[in-house]
Structure formats: structure tokens, C-alpha cells
Amino acid sequence: MAGTLVFLEHHEDTIQKGSLGVLAKAVQMGADVAGVVIGSGVRGLAESAGRFGAATVFVADDERLAPPLPQTRVDVLAKLVRDEGFDTVLFAQSVLAADVAAGLAARLDAGLNWDLVDLSTDAVGKRPALADSVVVDVGWSSDVKLAVFRSGTFDANETGGTAEVKDAAVELEDFSTQAEMVEQAHAEQQGPSIEDAEVIVAGGRGLGEPEKFALAEELAQALGGAVAATRAVVDAGWYPYSAQVGQTGKTVSPKLYVALGISGAIQHKVGMQGSNVIVAINKDPNAPIFEFSDLGVVGDLHAIVPKLIELVRARKS
Amino acid sequence: MKIAVCVKAVPDAAAGRRIDPSTKRIDRSVELAISDFDTYAVEEALRLKEAGGDGEVVVVSMGPEKAMDALRKALAMGADRAVLITDPGLEGADLLGTARALAVAIERESADLVLFGQQSADGGGACLWSAVAERLRRPVISQVSELTNDGASVIGKRQTEFGYDTIRAPLPAVIAVSDAINTPRYPSLKGIMGAKKKPQDTLSAADVGGAAAAGTTVIALNPPPARGEARKIEDDGNAAEQIVEFLTEKRLV
Numbered sequence A: 001m002a003g004t005l006v007f008l009e010h011h012e013d014t015i016q017k018g019s020l021g022v023l024a025k026a027v028q029m030g031a032d033v034a035g036v037v038i039g040s041g042v043r044g045l046a047e048s049a050g051r052f053g054a055a056t057v058f059v060a061d062d063e064r065l066a067p068p069l070p071q072t073r074v075d076v077l078a079k080l081v082r083d084e085g086f087d088t089v090l091f092a093q094s095v096l097a098a099d100v101a102a103g104l105a106a107r108l109d110a111g112l113n114w115d116l117v118d119l120s121t122d123a124v125g126k127r128p129a130l131a132d133s134v135v136v137d138v139g140w141s142s143d144v145k146l147a148v149f150r151s152g153t154f155d156a157n158e159t160g161g162t163a164e165v166k167d168a169a170v171e172l173e174d175f176s177t178q179a180e181m182v183e184q185a186h187a188e189q190q191g192p193s194i195e196d197a198e199v200i201v202a203g204g205r206g207l208g209e210p211e212k213f214a215l216a217e218e219l220a221q222a223l224g225g226a227v228a229a230t231r232a233v234v235d236a237g238w239y240p241y242s243a244q245v246g247q248t249g250k251t252v253s254p255k256l257y258v259a260l261g262i263s264g265a266i267q268h269k270v271g272m273q274g275s276n277v278i279v280a281i282n283k284d285p286n287a288p289i290f291e292f293s294d295l296g297v298v299g300d301l302h303a304i305v306p307k308l309i310e311l312v313r314a315r316k317s
Numbered sequence B: 001m002k003i004a005v006c007v008k009a010v011p012d013a014a015a016g017r018r019i020d021p022s023t024k025r026i027d028r029s030v031e032l033a034i035s036d037f038d039t040y041a042v043e044e045a046l047r048l049k050e051a052g053g054d055g056e057v058v059v060v061s062m063g064p065e066k067a068m069d070a071l072r073k074a075l076a077m078g079a080d081r082a083v084l085i086t087d088p089g090l091e092g093a094d095l096l097g098t099a100r101a102l103a104v105a106i107e108r109e110s111a112d113l114v115l116f117g118q119q120s121a122d123g124g125g126a127c128l129w130s131a132v133a134e135r136l137r138r139p140v141i142s143q144v145s146e147l148t149n150d151g152a153s154v155i156g157k158r159q160t161e162f163g164y165d166t167i168r169a170p171l172p173a174v175i176a177v178s179d180a181i182n183t184p185r186y187p188s189l190k191g192i193m194g195a196k197k198k199p200q201d202t203l204s205a206a207d208v209g210g211a212a213a214a215g216t217t218v219i220a221l222n223p224p225p226a227r228g229e230a231r232k233i234e235d236d237g238n239a240a241e242q243i244v245e246f247l248t249e250k251r252l253v
């Protein structure tokens, strides 16, 4: 029996929108689609996936699966794929999903295509590559096909159906249980909201030091906007996590996004590409951010931004 | 502690990164440089070695022969040795082939710790470590922005979509570090001079168990979707004025 299996990632009591979007895409392609929910105490979640189009949902419910770590999930998926004969396994991009997909690829000798923004019924995937400067049509030469879709590619579709819930066997390898979750700290959501801001000034490592975020703040204030940041500076403690834009941060779509000293990595881009107008200042003419800026300025932000703040203030007064 | 660091030689950004339409592979005929993201892994390995007082840092890579020139940067930073898996038979290897070859090379080194960067600057899969860990049957922690080591296990802190995880793994383990973990050192002049004399070994496809069949194919290349008129200017002293002009035109100020 061939068919498509969608990895339904959950956090606490909800299945992630991204996974439900991939599920909707699979259902729309008309494939024979099942979902799989892996965790502890997740039977109810598995049932809920029926409302989003899954005819069958496998559930692997086991205490050892409670921490969201990849290797135990590879064990569950590999067995499920072999036992049920799935020929396609689809994932929505996430920190966890990428690790699960690559581990599964190695376990099953299955080809993995990542960062897809589309997939056709004849199994051709679309992958923007090299800072999105080219779109590659990719395929598979393996029996089992694995794909990870770029964040935010598909919307979930609530069809209101019910799923048949089936148990998936849980047999874990020794090495898969060696990594151990010591602590999961939830993201603090206080701080200014950037999702509603019409203007965002975002700072990256090019600011040089945490104190230089003052430049981003002053420019944001002059333009009447909010301040955002990249993961590199958030992880380095320069700015709070609540202001992070990108795959593991927020998704924003302001009228204006000003990027100061940001290279424009794909994981940052997915969080801000919906902005109406993008202005980037970066001293490296080859920075990927210039591939998707409406105005790209090659130069030293420390020379440009103070003057820019003055000029904007002068215009506004 | 013996640490293996997986680094990739990628087309230098200044030389341009493109896919060769005839081979449908990344054009590696241009100058290659060690992927920036991997210098953080090299730096972290050097710091672990320095903190421990002894040990060895081996950089392991798969790529064309001339990738060795790029690996020399890691040696100049302070790595002790370089191992390059290079063989025409391995050209065009995808995740499966690369993971298999690297895993065999790493196994031969019996490293206590295997470090990866956060993503390759050209392929950008940001997942190879997981395939390598699977083949090595070792625990893996990815996206690590803070790493501590007590000699028997490592603890990594990392950001996910939901906040911060702290994960412990016993050694030997596989760790992928994020670019927030440290600030990579610049090679010193002495380091650069000494790099050439450090051991630089190559392995062939046969040494790593032969070429693995690829699981993926590249079918066609298409231009990116058209986007609105984009402007790129170089600051000649009045970039601020030009930005304000642009914002005025767009009615944003």
C-alpha cells in the first residue's frame, strides 16, 4: 500500500499550523493521506487532525516521546513507513522536523528534498536555492520520498472530517534515547509587539555591539515604528527574543522593513518577506538580503544611520 | 578530547554562487572558501581543546581536491589536521552520500565529539548532522548557541520555535552549533604560515565505502519569480539622502 504520511508536529495542546498546512496540501493533491502524531498524552490531538483532512491518523503515545527530540521520532517513523508501506513522508520546516527528516532519510536510504515551496502530483518539488536566486525543480530516485516544506508555504484547511486513529508501534533504539531534555524554557512574550507595527527597523549582527541597538531604536522612533532583531543577536543576548523575526521568531508584514546589518539568511527572510517595502543597509555587496530588497544600500550603517535619523526627524517636524 | 569538525568548502560569495545549467550542480570551478557558518564550529572546537588543556581538532570535509586550500583556513585558525574526502565518483552526492562518506571518515577518527556548523552557505539544508548522527548511531543536538562540556557529556542550549531547550547528551555525541555561539578568531600570521605544514590527508571513495546512490535528482532550473523594480546603490556619502528620497517617493515618510 503506497500513501503519504504527514508528520504532525505539536506543541503543548496544538498541532502546528505549518504541519496542518502541509496536510492540507497533501489532501488537495488527492493522495491517500495519513497523519502521525508522536508524543505523550497525544491521542486527543490525533483525533483533532481529522478536522483538517486526515482520513487516518497514527498515534505514537509513550512517555519516552514526551520531550520533542528527533531521534526517538526517527525510530517511530521508520517503523511506521516500513510496516504500512508509505512511499512519501512530508514535513513542515521546524527545528525538530529538519532533524527528524534527515535522520529518517539516513535510516531508510530515502531521498530528502528540503525548503520546498511546492510539490506536483507527479512528485516534482520546487525549491528556491542560493538565496532564492534560482528555483530548482527537484525529484526523487529513491523508493521512499521525503520532503520538508518552507515555513508558511501552505494554509491549513478545516474540512471538519473525522479521522480513524490507529496506534503506531514504539520501539526505540538505544542511541535514540541518549539525548535528554534537561529544561524547556518557554519563550517570554512580553515586550513591544512587532506584529502590528506598520514600520519595522530590524537590527542584526552588523550593528556591531548591543549598545548600537540604540541606532535601530532611534530610527524606529523617528519613523514611528518598532524594533526587531535577528536570531544571531537575540541568541547573543543583544535584544529580547520577543522581537525576533524569522523561522523561529515572528512573522511580520509591515509597510516598511528597514534591515540594518542583516545578512538576509533564508530563516530570517521567511519572517519578513511579506513586507511591502524592504530597505537594507549592508556593507557586503554580496549579502543575500540584496536579493529581496526594494532599496539596497551598500555601505557602513554606522555612517549612514545617524544621518538618516536626522533627516527623517527633520522631514517629520 | 578529540574533536572532529565537519566543514564545507563553498564557492566564495565574491566569486558568485550559481548552479551550472549543464551539470545542474553548484559551480565549484570558482574559488572556494570555508563556509562562514562552519568557522563557528572550528572556533568552538578550539575553545574546548584549549579549556581541556589537551586534545586534537581534526577538520573533516568532502569536496573537490582544491577544497583543501579552503580547509587551510581552519588549520590557520588552530585546527591540528585536515581530512578531505575527494573523488570524482563522489561528485554530486546528496544528503545520503555525503552523510555516509562523512560518517565513515569520522568513525575512523574515533572522535569524542563531532561538531557541525548551522548550515552550509550554498546547500543550506541545515540538517546533515542528523543524518550523520544516525549513521554513527550517536546522540545529536542541533542549533546549539551555548555548549558546556564536563568530559563525560555535553549540554547544549538552543532556540526553537517555542523558546529555549537545554539538552544533555553523553559523549561521544554530534553537535551542530549556531552562529551565535562565539566570535570566530582571525588566523594569526603565524597560524597562516604554520598551516601549510600541518597534516592534510585525502580519502578516496573506496576509503569511505564507495559512492552511495543519490536519493534526489535535479530536474530543471527556473529563474526566480519576478519582483518589483529593485534599486541597489552604493554609499558615496549621501546614502541617507537617497534613502529619504526613496521613502518619500513611496510615501513612507
Ligand SMILES: Cc1cc2nc3c(=O)[nH]c(=O)nc-3n(C[C@H](O)[C@H](O)[C@H](O)COP(=O)(O)OP(=O)(O)OC[C@H]3O[C@@H](n4cnc5c(N)ncnc54)[C@H](O)[C@@H]3O)c2cc1C
Pocket: A094, A095, A203, A204, A205, A206, A207, A208, A229, A230, A231, A232, A233, A244, A245, A246, A247, A248, A249, A250, A260, A261, A262, A263, A264, A265, A266, A267, A268, A271, A281, A282, A283, A284, A287, A299, A300, A301, A302, B118, B119, B126, B143, B179
Ligand atoms: C533552524 C534555524 C532557524 C533560524 N531561525 C531564525 C530566525 O527566526 N530569525 C533569524 O533572524 N535567523 C534565524 N536563523 C539564523 C539565520 O540563518 C542567520 O544565522 C541569522 O539570521 C544571521 O543574523 P544576522 O544577519 O544578524 O548576522 P550575520 O549573518 O552575521 O550578518 C551580519 C551582516 O551585517 C553586515 N555588516 C557588518 N558590519 C556592518 C556595517 N558596519 N554596516 C553595514 N552592514 C554591516 C555584514 O556584511 C553581514 O551581512 C535560523 C537558522 C536556523 C538554522
Ligand SMILES: Nc1ncnc2c1ncn2[C@@H]1O[C@H](COP(=O)(O)O)[C@@H](O)[C@H]1O
Pocket: B006, B007, B008, B009, B035, B037, B038, B041, B060, B061, B062, B063, B098, B102, B115, B116, B117, B118, B119, B120, B121, B123, B124, B125, B126, B127, B128, B129
Ligand atoms: N561536504 C561537506 N563536508 C563536510 N561537512 C559538510 C559538508 N556539507 C555540509 N557539511 C557540514 O554540515 C553542516 C550543515 O550543512 P547543510 O545540511 O548542507 O546545510 C555544515 O555547517 C557543515 O558543518
